[in-house]
Amino acid sequence: MEYKSSGLIDKYLRTRKIPSTACSGCGLGINHKIVVQAIAELGLEVADVIWGTSIGCAGRQTFATWKGDGFAGTHGRVYAIARGLRIALRPEQKIVLTVGDGDAFGIGLLHLIHCARSNADMTVIVNDNLGYQSTGGQFGFTTPQGAKTDSSPYGMFEHNLMSEGMDVMHILRGAGATFLARHVAMDGPAAVESVKKAILNRGFSLVHMPYPCPTNFASRHLGSRDQVNIYRWIKDHAAPLGQERNDTIWATGVYYDASNSRPEFSEHVWNAVGKIRRTGAL
Amino acid sequence: MKRFLETGNFAITEGAILAGCRFFCGYPITPATELAEAMSKRLPQVGGVYLQAEDECGAFHLCIGASLGGMKAMTATSGPGFILYADPFGWALGCEMPLVVVNSGRVGPVSGITGAPGQGEFYLTRYPTQGGNFECVTLAPNSAQEAMAMVVEAFYLSERLRMPVTVLADQLITDGFEDISVPENEAEMTEMGFKVWPRKTHPGPDFYPATDALDIPPVQMGQNTGGLCSDWTPTEEGYDIEEVEAHHKHAYRLIYKVRNNTDLFSQLLEKKHLDDDPDLVVVSYGTPSRVVNTAVERARAEGLNVGALRLINLWPFPDQHFKRPAKYLAVELNWDGELVREVQRAAAKDSEVHFLGVCGDLPTIPDLLEVFEKVLKNQPLQRRGWQLEAW
Numbered sequence: 001m002e003y004k005s006s007g008l009i010d011k012y013l014r015t016r017k018i019p020s021t022a023c024s025g026c027g028l029g030i031n032h033k034i035v036v037q038a039i040a041e042l043g044l045e046v047a048d049v050i051w052g053t054s055i056g057c058a059g060r061q062t063f064a065t066w067k068g069d070g071f072a073g074t075h076g077r078v079y080a081i082a083r084g085l086r087i088a089l090r091p092e093q094k095i096v097l098t099v100g101d102g103d104a105f106g107i108g109l110l111h112l113i114h115c116a117r118s119n120a121d122m123t124v125i126v127n128d129n130l131g132y133q134s135t136g137g138q139f140g141f142t143t144p145q146g147a148k149t150d151s152s153p154y155g156m157f158e159h160n161l162m163s164e165g166m167d168v169m170h171i172l173r174g175a176g177a178t179f180l181a182r183h184v185a186m187d188g189p190a191a192v193e194s195v196k197k198a199i200l201n202r203g204f205s206l207v208h209m210p211y212p213c214p215t216n217f218a219s220r221h222l223g224s225r226d227q228v229n230i231y232r233w234i235k236d237h238a239a240p241l242g243q244e245r246n247d248t249i250w251a252t253g254v255y256y257d258a259s260n261s262r263p264e265f266s267e268h269v270w271n272a273v274g275k276i277r278r279t280g281a282l
Numbered sequence: 283m284k285r286f287l288e289t290g291n292f293a294i295t296e297g298a299i300l301a302g303c304r305f306f307c308g309y310p311i312t313p314a315t316e317l318a319e320a321m322s323k324r325l326p327q328v329g330g331v332y333l334q335a336e337d338e339c340g341a342f343h344l345c346i347g348a349s350l351g352g353m354k355a356m357t358a359t360s361g362p363g364f365i366l367y368a369d370p371f372g373w374a375l376g377c378e379m380p381l382v383v384v385n386s387g388r389v390g391p392v393s394g395i396t397g398a399p400g401q402g403e404f405y406l407t408r409y410p411t412q413g414g415n416f417e418c419v420t421l422a423p424n425s426a427q428e429a430m431a432m433v434v435e436a437f438y439l440s441e442r443l444r445m446p447v448t449v450l451a452d453q454l455i456t457d458g459f460e461d462i463s464v465p466e467n468e469a470e471m472t473e474m475g476f477k478v479w480p481r482k483t484h485p486g487p488d489f490y491p492a493t494d495a496l497d498i499p500p501v502q503m504g505q506n507t508g509g510l511c512s513d514w515t516p517t518e519e520g521y522d523i524e525e526v527e528a529h530h531k532h533a534y535r536l537i538y539k540v541r542n543n544t545d546l547f548s549q550l551l552e553k554k555h556l557d558d559d560p561d562l563v564v565v566s567y568g569t570p571s572r573v574v575n576t577a578v579e580r581a582r583a584e585g586l587n588v589g590a591l592r593l594i595n596l597w598p599f600p601d602q603h604f605k606r607p608a609k610y611l612a613v614e615l616n617w618d619g620e621l622v623r624e625v626q627r628a629a630a631k632d633s634e635v636h637f638l639g640v641c642g643d644l645p646t647i648p649d650l651l652e653v654f655e656k657v658l659k660n661q662p663l664q665r666r667g668w669q670l671e672a673w
Contacts, residue, residue, distance in 0.1 A: 016521065017521070046506070047506035050503045050504055053512075055513065060514070060522065063512055063514075063522055064510050064512070064520065064521050064522065067508070068506055068508060069502075069503045069504060069505070069506065069507065069508065069509045069510075070509075070510050070511075070512075071350060071377075071501075071503060071509075071510070071511050071512065072511070072512035072513055072514070072522070073343070073373065073513065074369055074370075074372070074373055074513045075369075077339070077340075077343045077369060077370065077373070080335070080336075080339070080340040080343030080344055080347065081343045081344070081346050081347040081350065082347060083344055083347060084305070084307065084333075084343065084344030084345060084346060084347020084348040084349075084350070084351070084355075085347035085348065085350050085351045085503055085504075086347070087305065087331050087333075087344075087347070087348055087351065087353070088305075088347070088348050088350070088351020088352055088353045088503075088504065089351055089503070089504045090504070093504055110336050110337070110340070111336060111340050111343070113336075114335070114336045114340065269331055269333070270331075272326070273325075273326045273329060273330070273331055274329075276326035276327065277326060277327060277328075277329055280327075
């Protein structure tokens with residue numbers, strides 16, 4: 001399928017929010033386009049998708065960009081709102097959430113885990129700008145070890161969810177997620193393919209997508225706001241799963257695909273309600 | 283009409299179902315647990331969904347989600363859970379999402395005693411979240427039967443005012459067994475004064491008009507109306523905006539849609555022996571008001587010039603009932619005094635305002651009578667140390 005922004009914008013986005021208020025050189029737009037491209041390639045219409053967002057760079061910049069219905073939660077809560085909304089929506093309606101790393105893996109992790117546990121049908125796109133950038137640039141829970149940020153001036157040294165063999169993907173898989181993938185923003189068509197699979201899974205899907213932040217992350221860690229440096233730095237530290245090098249931070253690809261392997265949350269709940277209503281028991 | 287000897291939790295459950303609630307999400311906490319249990323049994327029988335969330339913050343957010351999808355939703359908790367509502371409560375106020383919140387008060391602070399009644403959330407139900415620039419509605423029943431009625435009323439108000447409405451009960455109301463009548467059809471509901479307002483879908487695109495108008499349906503997701511709602515200051519269409527004028531429009535609506543429509547709930551109170559303008563007016567709400575009512579009857583029989591004002595609509599505070607200079611005595615289930623502060627604020631010039639706080643238990647009739655007499659005779663009310671001596 002053609003990879004043309006103007007066509008995607010005309011069909012799916014509100015021009016009022018395009019261009020966004022993101023910083024010059026921000027990589028979020030690339031991730032955003034990957035998601036909209038995936039929706040377009042699946043042939044979905046505006047009415048088929050309800051778009052939720054969080055706070056922070058990723059949430060605020062993508063809020064109200066979708067031409068259809070859109071909602072935003074406070075810090076870390078959009079997953080719980082989406083889980084309640086899932087009960088009220090029709091099964092064929094898709095929920096797509098574009099959120100940030102702090103929102104998903106920090107303050108919202110409990111709600112996120114319970115969405116995975118219940119296999120609630122939603123696609124969570126975690127746009128990871130390697131820390132809390134809208135508050136000026138503090139480290140988060142997937143910030144690479146050693147990264148210099150405003151709150152880790154000596155280098156980030158805390159144990160986190162992407163170091164020493166730990167991976168937030170393991171937590172989500174253990175919690176019951178049925179589709180998990182990781183791509184950096186530069187993965188292009190491969191990322192689009194993963195997002196398509198995520199949306200097609202009738203259950204809980206999450207795609208972790210690190211993207212470049214030239215303004216805060218790069219300026220502190222690389223000492224430069226030059227976009228080329230941070231784009232290259234992320235690309236150099238990413239490699240497809242199975243082809244990791246010693247300095248690979250992000251192994252990219254599909255981590256886990258158990259799409260449509262177990263009952264989806266709302267379907268499961270409504271089936272139980274129907275049965276109790278009819279027979280008085282489960 | 284079906285009659286039961288049942289708990290307030292049962293009554294609240296039946297009231298919610300009568301009001302059209304088909305979604306409940308909670309988290310176990312004494313003394314609101316039985317309400318969740320009753321919901322888990324009853325909701326599937328009427329085609330509704332009961333869910334147990336990861337915590338109270340999650341529970342309220344799931345209710346928000348269900349309401350955002352067009353379902354009438356309710357959550358219930360006690361003080362330690364109510365405090366976790368702070369975050370979603372703000373969202374629901376700001377996004378004008380109808381839902382009903384039940385709080386069964388127990389003695390605090392923090393976890394306190396699980397099985398003792400308390401009234402420590404009087405102000406918390408007025409200021410349940412940060413930021414200001416909003417008004418809240420709180421209803422406080424004093425019996426199981428009235429709890430049912432107030433839950434129906436809360437759903438009605440939440441739809442018309444497009445906001446979360448709190449029913450503030452206490453452990454004795456929710457856990458206590460009482461004689462309860464449940465209407466079985468619309469005629470019986472009307473007879474009992476139960477009003478139901480259906481959920482409608484907002485057609486868009488002006489989701490947050492800067493007016494105090496009632497009866498604007500809330501934003502709904504999934505109807506392809508282009509509905510927008512977020513935690514940020516909205517434009518009238520729902521776009522997020524960093525602009526003070528937009529904020530003024532939004533704040534105006536959040537405050538004045540309630541303040542300019544108080545006739546919706548201002549009749550929710552009970553007066554006892556107030557017709558002859560008694561020297562002493564005893565002010566209370568919730569369970570202690572039942573003891574107060576009895577004590578006032580006794581006091582009258584003994585010739586004391588006392589009346590009782592029981593508030594059901596707590597917020598916005600009904601200042602209009604305190605315009606007559608008199609002696610006011612606030613009786614409430616805490617020692618620090620919450621209700622009494624509002625009475626002090628609202629009381630007419632030249633009034634005297636006194637306070638009788640009881641902690642973890644109900645006041646006794648002899649205590650109340652002694653205090654009534656002292657106040658009427660201008661004798662001082664004093665406490666010495668934590669072990670209360672006689673008044």
